[in-house]
Each structure stands twice: as C-alpha cells, then as structure tokens.
Amino acid sequence: MxxxxxxxxxxxxxxxxxxxxxxxxxxxxxxxxxxxxxxxxxxxxYPPALLASLSDSRALSYEPAPFGLASAREAVADAMSSPSVRVSADRVVLTASTSEAYGLLFKLLCDPGDSVLIPQPSYPLFELLTQLDGVEAVPYRLEEHGAWSIDRESVIAACGLRTRAVLVVSPNNPTGSMLRRDDHEWLAAFAQERDLALISDEVFADFPIAPRADASSLLDESRVLTFTLGGLSKSAGLPQVKLGWMVVSGPAGEVAQALERLEVICDTYLSVSTPVQVAAPRLIAESAxxxxxxxxxxxxxxxxxxxxxxxxxxxxxxxxxxxxxxxxxxxxxxxxxxxxxxxxxxxxxxxxxxxxxxxxxxxxxxxxxxxxxxxxxxxxxxxxxxxx
Ligand SMILES: Cc1ncc(COP(=O)(O)O)c(C=O)c1O
Missing domain, CATH: 3.90.1150.10 (Aspartate Aminotransferase, domain 1)
Known part of the structure; x- marks a missing residue:
C-alpha cells in the first residue's frame, strides 16, 4: 500500500x-x-480507594525526568528487591507498559534488520512488537520433558550475525514455565560469547503456582547486559494505569552506556504520566x-x-x-x-x-x-x- x-x-x-x-x-x-x-x-x-493517589496535588507540577521521578523509581526498586537481591533505584527505568519497554529496548539495541531471539511457545505480541521497530523476531524453542527447558540447540541455530538480544519470559505465557538455573547459566555464557543482551520479561513473577526449586530470575544477572521487565499491569492487576519498568543489570561499564543511551530515548517520549509516577509508591503498597x-x-x-x-x-x-x-x-x-x-x-x-x-x-x-x-x-x- x-x-x-x-x-x-x-x-x-x-x-x-x-x-x-x-x-x-x-x-x-x-x-x-x-x-x-x-x-x-x-x-x-479491588480496594475502592486504590486509585485515590492518582489525584495527589503534587502531580500539578511537571518535572520532566527521562527515567521517572526518584520517589517512583525507589518504590519500584524496593518492590523488586528481596533478601537475596538488592535493586538500586538508579538502575530502574519507568515505562508506560512492558510493551513500551520492549519498543525502547529494540531502539536501544537494534538497527533495522537486526534480530532478537524469542521463545516459542510464547506471547503472540512479540511478532508485532519487533516488526513495528523494524526488527526480526527469530524463534528458539522451549521443550517440555516433564519440566520445561530451553532447547539450546535451537538457540544456537537461531542466532545469526545480526542477532542482538535473547528474550526470556519467566513465568512464560502460556506455558507457565520458569527459567531454570542451568538454562540461566548456559544463556549467560552464550550471550557473553556472542555479545548479546538479555531481556527478561518477569511480569508474572508475583504469581507462582508450583515453582521448581531451581527457578531463576535474571534480575541480578551481572555478567551480561540484562533488562528485567515488570509492571503494574500484572503485579497490581492494573493494566489501565499504565506503569511498567525495566531494571538494568550487568557489567558496570555496559550498564552505564546503556543508561546513557536509554536516557536519550526516554527523554524523547517522556511517556509516563506525572500522576502515575507520584502515585507509584502508594499504588505498589496498596495493591497488595x-x-x-x-x-x-x-x-x-x-x-x-x-x-x-x-x-x-x-x-x-x-x-x-x-x-x-x-x-x-x-x-x-x-x-x-x-x-x-x-x-x-x-x-x-x-x-x-x-x-x-x-x-x-x-x-x-x-x-x-x-x-x-x-x-x-x-x-x-x-x-x-x-x-x-
Ligand atoms: C508475557 C507478557 N509480557 C508483557 C505483557 C504486556 O504487559 P503490559 O500491559 O505491561 O504491556 C503481557 C500481557 O499479556 C504478557 O503476557
């Protein structure tokens, strides 16, 4: 046309x-x-007053901040932290949704025609999300033999000269499978060897059903440049509020370079509304x-x-x-x-x-x-x- x-x-x-x-x-x-x-x-x-914090009068003042207001980033960092992982607020980037986070990351990592590896089976929106950024989605397979695992041969076969990143969804939609520790280790070594970034969609992390003891998160992956995604859409059951985030981890130098570039991208859109950023600490706490x-x-x-x-x-x-x-x-x-x-x-x-x-x-x-x-x-x- x-x-x-x-x-x-x-x-x-x-x-x-x-x-x-x-x-x-x-x-x-x-x-x-x-x-x-x-x-x-x-x-x-839903608690009837759950969205009351969206009318906080502090939101009448506009202070553009590419990664979001410090108070909101701190609230997200606290919510993502656990006794074993401490997330630092200066590595949290706010987005309007996880879908938007994918778009920002494809702009950060890929030139038109580059590819990212996506799990199969998985969430059908990947095809469109990649296509809209001129990126090719190349599938690798998840296999179920009693438990789900990554078909490593299929990752190797899918990875080409123009591959920039591997996407992981854990828990995955629709298989409900989680990344296993041994697959995590293998993937980190593979990404290091091929100079790839990792993108880990952990939007369903708050909803375990029967997790295995060896389930693993990429939130504190420190060997490879890694972006772990989450958001209120799933964690608070509030897709209409439009607040997502990514946590950047990996070698300090690469993290700094990634944040520098992400700042340019986020500053271009400034898409996260001030009311939702002001409300974020209470929205997170009160959505328990x-x-x-x-x-x-x-x-x-x-x-x-x-x-x-x-x-x-x-x-x-x-x-x-x-x-x-x-x-x-x-x-x-x-x-x-x-x-x-x-x-x-x-x-x-x-x-x-x-x-x-x-x-x-x-x-x-x-x-x-x-x-x-x-x-x-x-x-x-x-x-x-x-x-x-
Ligand atoms: C695995 C996965 N990631 C991301 C999303 C989208 O989340 P958001 O509403 O934050 O864009 C969905 C929605 O169903 C999903 O299943």
Missing part, C-alpha cells in the same frame, strides 16, 4: 476465529470467555490485596481444572509453574482449529488454540486462569467433554 510502512502486517483483518467470536458477541449470545486476561473484567475485588485475590483466583481455578481433567484419560493439563494461564494437551484427532470453533459454536466457550502461541508439539488449547469461578468451571467442563 503506497505510502504506508511495511512495519505493519500485510493483512490487517482479523482471522476466522475472532470474526466468529465477534459475530456471536454482536448477536448478544452469552459466551464463557476462557481467554480473558484483563483482570478488571473478572469480578475481582489485589495480588492476593489474583493469586487465590488462579490457584482455585487451577485446582478445578486439574480435578476436572483427572477424569479424562485422553487429556493432560501441562503443569504451569506460574502465571495466569494453563495449557491443556488434547488428542490430535480433532485438530486445534476445528476444536476451538466447535467449542465456540456448540458450547459458546471461547478458548485459544495452541497454535496462537506457536505451541509446536501435539495439540493444545490454552485457557486463562482468571475467569470468575462459576464461569470457569462450566467452561472447563464443556472444553474437556468436547476435547476428549
């Missing part, structure tokens, strides 16, 4: 599945939505009950799923270590696409097919663990009945 950039996808229209969902919604057919990941739409109880209700919801729904699936020998729930979603392995006979369409038209239940997240081995459906408990239980019963 003449004047438009090729950074946009060639096809802008939605696929047959989303059109079928939209069609049923238009006809007001009640649907059970097991794809919902918007925490504000699943009857969770929201984290708790989300944890309770995902644990209870996961238990319902496991109990229900136990009576269907042909189905398997792939155990998540954390996050907001679960993967159900189904017989390959029906086909993922046919199954999700049948679930939609016959049972009015919306689930995602595994291929939506590039699940490559076997057939899967992906369900969110956030829905209201009654709807979740009814939807899961219909899924298991049709998928078996």
């Amino acid at each position: 003449g004047v438009f950039s090729s950074r946009l996808p060639a096809r802008l229209s939605s696929n047959a599945f989303s059109q079928a969902v939209a069609d049923l919604r238009r006809r007001r057919v009640p649907l059970i939505d097991l794809t919902v990941t918007n925490p504000t739409r699943v009857s969770l109880e 009950p929201v984290r708790d209700v989300i944890r309770t919801r995902i644990h209870e729904n996961y238990r319902v799923l496991v109990d229900a699936a136990a009576t269907y020998p042909s189905l398997r729930v792939v155990p998540p270590e954390g996050g907001w979603s679960a993967l159900i392995q189904v017989p390959e006979t029906i086909g993922e696409e046919a199954l999700v369409l049948r679930l939609l038209t016959d049972a009015h239940v919306v689930v995602h097919p595994g291929y939506f997240f590039d699940c490559h081995r076997g057939a899967h459906i992906v369900v969110s663990l956030l829905p209201e408990p009654d709807a979740f239980a009814a939807g899961i019963r219909a899924c298991l009945e049709l998928a078996q």
Whole structure:
C-alpha cells in the first residue's frame, strides 16, 4: 500500500476465529470467555480507594525526568528487591507498559534488520512488537520433558550475525514455565560469547503456582547486559494505569552506556504520566490485596481444572509453574482449529488454540486462569467433554 510502512502486517483483518467470536458477541449470545486476561473484567475485588493517589496535588507540577521521578523509581526498586537481591533505584527505568519497554529496548539495541531471539511457545505480541521497530523476531524453542527447558540447540541455530538480544519470559505465557538455573547459566555464557543482551520479561513473577526449586530470575544477572521487565499491569492487576519498568543489570561499564543511551530515548517520549509516577509508591503498597485475590483466583481455578481433567484419560493439563494461564494437551484427532470453533459454536466457550502461541508439539488449547469461578468451571467442563 503506497505510502504506508511495511512495519505493519500485510493483512490487517482479523482471522476466522475472532470474526466468529465477534459475530456471536454482536448477536448478544452469552459466551464463557476462557481467554480473558484483563483482570478488571473478572469480578475481582479491588480496594475502592486504590486509585485515590492518582489525584495527589503534587502531580500539578511537571518535572520532566527521562527515567521517572526518584520517589517512583525507589518504590519500584524496593518492590523488586528481596533478601537475596538488592535493586538500586538508579538502575530502574519507568515505562508506560512492558510493551513500551520492549519498543525502547529494540531502539536501544537494534538497527533495522537486526534480530532478537524469542521463545516459542510464547506471547503472540512479540511478532508485532519487533516488526513495528523494524526488527526480526527469530524463534528458539522451549521443550517440555516433564519440566520445561530451553532447547539450546535451537538457540544456537537461531542466532545469526545480526542477532542482538535473547528474550526470556519467566513465568512464560502460556506455558507457565520458569527459567531454570542451568538454562540461566548456559544463556549467560552464550550471550557473553556472542555479545548479546538479555531481556527478561518477569511480569508474572508475583504469581507462582508450583515453582521448581531451581527457578531463576535474571534480575541480578551481572555478567551480561540484562533488562528485567515488570509492571503494574500484572503485579497490581492494573493494566489501565499504565506503569511498567525495566531494571538494568550487568557489567558496570555496559550498564552505564546503556543508561546513557536509554536516557536519550526516554527523554524523547517522556511517556509516563506525572500522576502515575507520584502515585507509584502508594499504588505498589496498596495493591497488595489485589495480588492476593489474583493469586487465590488462579490457584482455585487451577485446582478445578486439574480435578476436572483427572477424569479424562485422553487429556493432560501441562503443569504451569506460574502465571495466569494453563495449557491443556488434547488428542490430535480433532485438530486445534476445528476444536476451538466447535467449542465456540456448540458450547459458546471461547478458548485459544495452541497454535496462537506457536505451541509446536501435539495439540493444545490454552485457557486463562482468571475467569470468575462459576464461569470457569462450566467452561472447563464443556472444553474437556468436547476435547476428549
Ligand atoms: C508475557 C507478557 N509480557 C508483557 C505483557 C504486556 O504487559 P503490559 O500491559 O505491561 O504491556 C503481557 C500481557 O499479556 C504478557 O503476557
């Protein structure tokens, strides 16, 4: 299309599945939505005054700061710190969202045509996020053999002369898998050898389900330039508030150079609103009950799923270590696409097919663990009945 950039996808229209969902919604057919990941739409109880701090009058004064106000960066640093890891506020960069953080990092690390390695299966937005910055997303594989791990050969094969960074998502969406200590060590050595940065999306870190003892965070990785991402969207169940962050770690010289350059990028946009920065310390502290209700919801729904699936020998729930979603392995006979369409038209239940997240081995459906408990239980019963 003449004047438009090729950074946009060639096809802008939605696929047959989303059109079928939209069609049923238009006809007001009640649907059970097991794809919902918007925490504000699943009857969770939020403290009524949670957003009161957004009207703090200190926000009437504008003091542009590329990485954000010191008070907000300190609050994030404190929240990210633990007895074993001390995060320093001068390595915290505020962003409007994790998605925006990716865009800033691609601008920092990549020239147009460079590539980053992305996990597969994972979050489908990576394709678009990279494309919008003129960057190529090259997949490497996660494999499940009892537990998930990185297919190291696939990382080596995916890495080319123009590769700039490796993305890790832990807990991952939708597998719920976490980075293992031995994969962390291997990846750090590989990144050092190939001069790559690491980007670790840990937005679901506050939501463990059944973490392994050897789960590892990249928050304090000191050998390789590393960016660890988080945000209120998941940690406080507040995607509408628009506050994310990255923590920069690695060798001191590289961290300093990265921060110098990030400052130019962030100063160009200054995209994080002053009210949210002023409110950040209270938003973080006062959202603790929201984290708790989300944890309770995902644990209870996961238990319902496991109990229900136990009576269907042909189905398997792939155990998540954390996050907001679960993967159900189904017989390959029906086909993922046919199954999700049948679930939609016959049972009015919306689930995602595994291929939506590039699940490559076997057939899967992906369900969110956030829905209201009654709807979740009814939807899961219909899924298991049709998928078996
Ligand atoms: C793994 C992962 N990273 C990032 C995001 C986006 O987060 P944000 O709302 O902060 O852009 C999502 C949203 O679902 C996600 O699943």
